[in-house]
Amino acid sequence: MMPAELPAGALLRPIELTDAPSLRETSLRNLDRFRRSSPRQPDSFWTPEGQRERVEKAVARNESGEAYCCVIARDDAVLGLVTLSTIVRGPFCSTSIGYWIDHLEEGRGIVTAAVGAACATAADDLGLHRVEASTLPDNVASQRVLTKNGFEQFGRARDYLFLDGAWQESVPFQRILHDRPPSAGSA
Template structure:
């Protein structure tokens, strides 16, 4: 299925949720560099090149290719011209599954201000209304209470635990699994 267009959404704290653009590489590199310590406990170990503008430009091109193929929806949180987070619907599967994985992060300076709750709600509405998906799933580290709060506030249900699910912060870690059913039929 071809890509759909996500219309920008205004979120709390003067943040806008918008589609990823071809020229976002340098701003993403700056955002990841600025938030490196904030994100390191929650993400895979990143090589130094990950924080370079050129590497981020390459990753943007790859993500936009997946979007054009209908496999993902890469979104950016932006405030006053600076990137302050990401929301991604990835691994979009059609057919009997009609599912996507949800991933997200927000700038440490904006954590706890309702920004991510509003962004996840907007992404799920897009998944339901524009992509026609039935389900969105997410996973968090067992001790990531903030992320689990966002999921609970946006209608996700915890459905289990996955032992050694992802290699985060240099080691295989257990994750709590969540889903949100978008359609009742």
């Protein structure tokens, strides 16, 4: 995937090993938000070494085709992440998308554009048919990002994820990217 230009001078590009220090800084600035919406991490995860290991794993998953992790960046600063994970080939041809952006960058349309660019990559570069996402029921901003990108809600999932010390309900969304059959090499 080529880097995609986003609003406010931001760029969506594959994660690189050199992103670890800036990713750590941005992640720590948003730690209170992660506690509510992400699985708990050990304290070692937030150290420089832990973030370097996080980025090394993301780069390796990108290289293997298992996932596609990109940073939202401006200059050398990481503003957030967009990840296509659980890429499944064959008759399913699907992925899950996750994303976040620094709270200081919210409301500029950056993450909406980044999700759109990631969906284009899923369809055009990866040949995938469907992208799935889920949000907490009260995460209206994230739901708006998804609906602006053509996602449709398809139900509710009770006790879906263990977050913030309890099982949380989730609101699942999907976007069908195209109706082409799977490519011969995707089985």
